[in-house]
Amino acid sequence: MTQPLVLNYLRAKKQFPHVWCPGCGHGIVMGSLIRAIDKLNMSKDDVVMVSGIGCSSRMTAYVDFNTLHTLHGRPIAYATGLKLARPELPVIVITGDGDAIAIGGNHFIHAARRNIDLTVILMNNNIYGMTGGQVSPTTPYAGRGSTAKAGNPEHPFDISQLAIAAGASFVAKTTAYHVPAMDRLIQQALNNKGFSLVEIYSQCPTYEGKWNKRGDAATMLKFYKDNAVPVTSKSKFSEEELKEKFLIGVLHHSPKGEFTAEYQKIIEKYQIQEQMSKLSQQKGKNEPEAIGQEKKRSDTED
């Protein structure tokens, strides 16, 4: 049943085989995202998908939407421009932990602060896969990678908490193991008017698994299964127990003014002013308008 559905949304003839390694979690996320888009009856002609650079960001070439594969770290900035230019189009950002949080960290927090209506699907595999297994800002302390063979001396970011602190209106976390939940969370994120983040733990058996002796893809998925605690059953665990585990589900949802809608109000304000000044000109009144130009010029000349 599901296969033909996914095929409807893929550039199946042109772009396959894909670049993802066997056992990679990114394909699971792509399937889930497609099912969510299908469930919400979004038109392929409308959906805009913007990605950066990295394994996760390769997704844009495979799906049959309006796809924009941008520079490393910049998909959120490109998407901000596109969304503001065309607020009617749903804009989805596909990114990874290195792309969004290391090189693109600034755009990430500021888009969250603005609460611009972007749906950010962030695949977190704790490593730079495309360049061959270097540590990322989410590699755990003492975790290993090709640039930290003796163990990572740095401490990781908690991406979801970062987004919440920066002002995102919807933040959810899940893993590549929890597929039905992922479908649901992505749908919720797409429905939210404002900056929405779905952080998805996605396994990288090729590099992260190998460097940290996590076993094959199935073992890594089992790790997600065993250590994920749904946010709703948080109370069943003690503080100590939770330290070892991580929460999944909707971590934060508090709607607030969305940026493109707020900007529309600014446009209306200026256009009302503009019409008022036209009317007063027609009446022959010579009232100087309170608007920028005239006023500013006399200020600076003084």
Place this chain on the structure above:
Amino acid sequence: MPERTILMQGNEACSEGAIAAGCRFFAGYPITPSTEIAESMSEKLPRVGGKFIQMEDEIGGISAIIGASVGGLKSMTATSGPGFSLMQEGIGYACMAEIPIVIVNVMRGGPSTGLPTKTAQGDVMQARWGTHGDHFLIVLAPESVKETFYLTIKSFNLSEKFRVPVILLLDEAIGHMREKVIIPDYSEILTEDRLVPIVPPQWYKPYEITTDFVTPMAPFGSGYRYNITGLTHDEMGFPTSKESEIISKMNKLRDKIMRSSSDIVDYEALFTEEANTLIIAFGSASRSAKEAVQYLRKHRRKVGFFRPITIWPFPEKPLQRIIKKVDQIYVVEMNQGQLIDEIKKVECYHKKIFGINRYDGEMITPNQIISKIREAK
């Protein structure tokens, strides 16, 4: 809007020109001496239904305008030296993905933070070769506030026509100078819009090699679903590593500009017919150079004047014709000598070439030019 006569700053003229050209999106980051462009765009754009956003840095600025241009709006950003350096990767992306955008660089003293409030012309080479890899783009440099208005419009027209980033090189002196500008009725201004595809979506090739190497561009959300990438791509916009496809893409990027370069290049030549000495200058420096030319001619020196208006592509052929007839050339620049290298490249008659440079943050004066030329003989 009817014709208006306004005393305005170069930076203001730039935003006036942008609105007249149909710019409907601006993203940028405050930086001296370009900030007035952002300030005035933040008011002018919403009045005409356009959008303005102050981004978190210049990289965000250029990224957002590329995004908006993909959405179908004529877009621009404005910055100065340090911000222009940050934008280079995005400029390369716009070259590769063939996204029309306009970047205004109000030059200040450099390198690094340099002289934020002082004038310079040190970004000539960076404007051309700032981003990595072979690439072709267009750079225009106005010499007055009035010309800033018209060249801003031209920047948009060229960028839309050729799907290429266009860089408008102002400098602090022009950006902050106030002059009279007569702004014509907008209906009298010739504006160019990018071609949009007329073929049905299933036939559309977003990077097709056409006869003039420019492919129609469908805005996102118009029913033409396609892929845009900064990776070297084939005619369908998908990444490729096939030699033949790489070469045809690279040639497309070059040929769409260079084969039309005679239509693009613009220059000003004065008294070059009977001159034995040629003074070359661009941007604000040409104002002093012109003054010097007038003075020297009054004192019976056979001096001619040449000013490239498009710095890239460089007006090689017209300049070559002029150089042929003169004995010596003086290149006036407010830097340690950048454009002079390009002129040495064009000059193949073994004429004497001298630079007259000033790089202390002040405008070069007519006196400085006159005395340098008098010294020589």
